[in-house]
Amino acid sequence: AQTVTQSQPEMSVQEAETVTLSCTYDTSENNYYLFWYKQPPSRQMILVIRQEAYKQQNATENRFSVNFQKAAKSFSLKISDSQLGDTAMYFCAFMRGSNYKLTFGKGTLLTVNP
Amino acid sequence: EADIYQTPRYLVIGTGKKITLECSQTMGHDKMYWYQQDPGMELHLIHYSYGVNSTEKGDLSSESTVSRIRTEHFPLTLESARPSHTSQYLCASSESSRVNTEAFFGQGTRLTVV
Numbered sequence: 005a006q007t008v009t010q011s012q013p014e015m016s017v018q019e020a021e022t023v024t025l026s027c028t029y030d031t032s033e034n035n036y037y038l039f040w041y042k043q044p045p046s047r048q049m050i051l052v053i054r055q056e057a058y059k060q061q062n063a064t065e066n067r068f069s070v071n072f073q074k075a076a077k078s079f080s081l082k083i084s085d086s087q088l089g090d091t092a093m094y095f096c097a098f099m100r101g102s103n104y105k106l107t108f109g110k111g112t113l114l115t116v117n118p
Numbered sequence: 119e120a121d122i123y124q125t126p127r128y129l130v131i132g133t134g135k136k137i138t139l140e141c142s143q144t145m146g147h148d149k150m151y152w153y154q155q156d157p158g159m160e161l162h163l164i165h166y167s168y169g170v171n172s173t174e175k176g177d178l179s180s181e182s183t184v185s186r187i188r189t190e191h192f193p194l195t196l197e198s199a200r201p202s203h204t205s206q207y208l209c210a211s212s213e214s215s216r217v218n219t220e221a222f223f224g225q226g227t228r229l230t231v232v
Contacts, residue, residue: 037219039219039221047225048223048224048225048226051220051221054220095161099212099219099221103168104149104212104214104219105163105166106151106210106212106221107163107177110160113158
């Protein structure tokens with residue numbers, strides 16, 4: 005079975021600074037996908053960034069980037085130039101390529117302070 | 119904005135009642151998911167559907183049942199609601215494609231059983 009571990013229940017960062025959220029996963033599969041999802045307070049879950057395991061290049065999406073270390077099974081999210089609107093619960097997620105089943109970590113509550 | 123809808127958004131119901139939570143998507147996705155999430159907590163997969171007439175239990179045992187008679191519709195039913203079922207229920211869908219793996223989420227149903 006796949007497991008996703010987020011070891012930081014809560015984090016805070018000052019506006020305009022950079023923060024990194026950690027995620028590790030455990031799987032025996034070779035074909036999978038990794039995601040970071042954002043859940044703002046009382047709002048819908050949305051995708052932040054995704055990474056295909058077969059791609060070595062780290063994904064980037066504007067201020068968001070990942071550090072994907074396949075051998076170490078690590079998938080961290082870096083948020084640059086943090087904004088107040090980045091305040092949310094961030095979930096790391098794993099999707100099996102064989103059946104597209106999506107499993108989430110426990111989440112990290114990120115607070116961006118003015 | 120994602121074309122996936124959940125109704126009702128909020129439901130307060132008495133113990134022993136039968137309830138059905140509705141989830142519909144207009145994107146033609148074959149994969150659909152139900153997650154249970156306590157406020158500010160992790161998401162637990164409780165049901166998963168590969169496509170029409172194909173469902174399986176998720177990682178978290180649940181007394182609820184699901185059906186998938188049509189591609190766009192994935193309702194969740196509790197035959198006899200109990201206070202322990204109080205939680206938020208999130209529905210999601212995704213495409214089975216190596217190119218497009220993003221899961222889209224509904225706004226959730228917050229269920230309170232009194």
